[in-house]
Amino acid sequence: MAPEVLPKPQMRGLLARRLRFHMVTGFVLSLGVAALYKVGVADKRKKAYADFYRNYDAMKDFEEMRKAGIFQSVK
């Protein structure tokens, strides 16, 4: 249109390029999110539970609750 000639734009393979980009990106992002979740949430939670129950004394816990007066069956 204008006096200078613009470079010819990409005419073919547009959908294929878009699909490839989005599939690769989606795959990488999904794997990344899954890995982060496993480390940041799942493993952290498992560790928290393991640490809590390693030295857990149920009777001591019960005695504390009883002294606080929350039970109706024992005082």
Add this chain to the structure above:
Amino acid sequence: MLPKAAWSLVLGKGGRGRRGMHSSEGTARGGGKTPRYTNCYAQRHYPMPEEPFCTELNAEQQALKEKEKGSWTLLTHAEKVALYRLQFNETFAEMNRRSNEWKTVMGYVFFFFGFAALVIWWQRVYMFPPKPITLTDEWKAKQLQRMLDMKVNPVQGLASRWDYEKKQWKK
């Protein structure tokens, strides 16, 4: 803003009729002359309107239209541009131009947020009844103490954040 296709359905009965949908020029516009609403303006979601932009052509433009019926390689650049301008009111670049409308919209939105906040504040002061007993601060404090005594969620939740020796929240 109704989509173009819906408009052309709605207006389909007047003026052009269904058969007019595929004719490029409105030359045989028999009978009623409907005002041209939107069917001559191209939009981003409807880039090929039914009607050309200019329908009243002076002699020079008519001659150009006759020349267009021949081989297009004979048209000069200026003539091609003139033909484009006859058919379309704006180029793609012009029709897709940005605007500053979003600033106005956001301004109105925030203004009405503020207005609503003032209204709710007035309501809180002059209108609302007293809180239910379970929402008063004393009750909520006693409720929280009871939850800590019961050791609610001791692994990762509420009771895990409370230091039972020092009787305060963990840092």
